[in-house]
Amino acid sequence: MEEENKVTVSPGDSVPSLSKDAGHFWKTVWDHPENAELKAKRKNPNVLNPGDEVFIPEIEIKQVDKATDQKHKFKLKGEAVKFKLKLMMMGEPRKNEPYTLQVEDKIFTGATDGDGNLEHVVPANAKQGLLKLQGGKEVYPVRIGHLNPIDEISGVQQRLNNLGFNCGPEDGEMNDQLRAALSAFQGKYQLPQTGEPDAATKGKLESVHP
Numbered sequence: 001m002e003e004e005n006k007v008t009v010s011p012g013d014s015v016p017s018l019s020k021d022a023g024h025f026w027k028t029v030w031d032h033p034e035n036a037e038l039k040a041k042r043k044n045p046n047v048l049n050p051g052d053e054v055f056i057p058e059i060e061i062k063q064v065d066k067a068t069d070q071k072h073k074f075k076l077k078g079e080a081v082k083f084k085l086k087l088m089m090m091g092e093p094r095k096n097e098p099y100t101l102q103v104e105d106k107i108f109t110g111a112t113d114g115d116g117n118l119e120h121v122v123p124a125n126a127k128q129g130l131l132k133l134q135g136g137k138e139v140y141p142v143r144i145g146h147l148n149p150i151d152e153i154s155g156v157q158q159r160l161n162n163l164g165f166n167c168g169p170e171d172g173e174m175n176d177q178l179r180a181a182l183s184a185f186q187g188k189y190q191l192p193q194t195g196e197p198d199a200a201t202k203g204k205l206e207s208v209h210p
Contacts, residue, residue: 005034009052012127014145015045016081020124022056026081032057042149044210049148049155081124083144085131086209087116088163091188100136103129103144150206153178156197159209160185 007018019026029035030045034055042048083103087094093116101108103122112118122129122144129142148155154172160181161167167181179195186193189204 005056005058006053007056009048009050009054011050012143012145013050013054014048015054016124017127017145018054018056023059024056026124029054029056044149046145047147047149047155049152081122082119083122083126083129084117084119085142087112087118087133091164093117094133097133098135100132101129101142102132103142150202153197156182156202156205159205163209 007013009018015030016026019029022029026045030039032055034057038048038052038054039045042052048054085101087097087099093114094112095114095116097112097116099110099112099118101118101120103120103126106122108120110118126144127146128144131140131142132138133140147158148170150156150159152172153174154170157167157170157172157178160178161170163185165181165185166177168175168177182197182201183193183195185191185205186195186201189208191201191204194201
């Protein structure tokens with residue numbers, strides 16, 4: 001039965017999205033003992049790698065005793081899932097930048113803060129959105145839940161590309177273009193320009209782009 005309850009992660013999946021699809025709160029899944037090894041390895045429920053396996057427990061039916069011939073109110077609890085994004089240009093935050101963000105049928109408007117950040121509560125199983133800047137002159141598709149772990153080469157590539165250090169395809173392969181991007185990133189943050197994804201470089205990359 002346990003094997004039947006395991007879901008293999010596909011691109012765009014996260015613990016919140018898989019939990020939402022299964023009718024669970026994401027903390028119920030993330031904190032389940034069967035996922036302890038995955039939790040220790042990935043640390044972040046929003047950052048999984050395709051091929052990871054997530055255990056989804058069976059739904060437990062809650063029974064409540066109430067008097068008959070009376071009206072009763074039941075409150076359905078939910079869990080907020082926050083989508084966070086930081087806008088950068090040439091290594092500098094885009095401060096106080098007006099934007100429109102569409103995620104499924106929800107539309108959010110606002111302006112980034114002094115560090116270029118925006119944050120909104122979105123559906124837990126949302127996987128894509130659309131960000132518009134400059135009154136629609138700049139339009140960017142947004143992939144939600146597609147960020148791979150930093151200890152995977154593809155996760156390094158994704159973060160570098162998102163930060164403007166063009167390293168080419170996010171295919172999980174080391175190549176000269178990736179090494180050049182790593183060297184450029186290392187130079188910007190005063191790290192030894194080895195062109196390799198060493199521990200110090202991955203640590204800095206993750207701090208800049210969690």
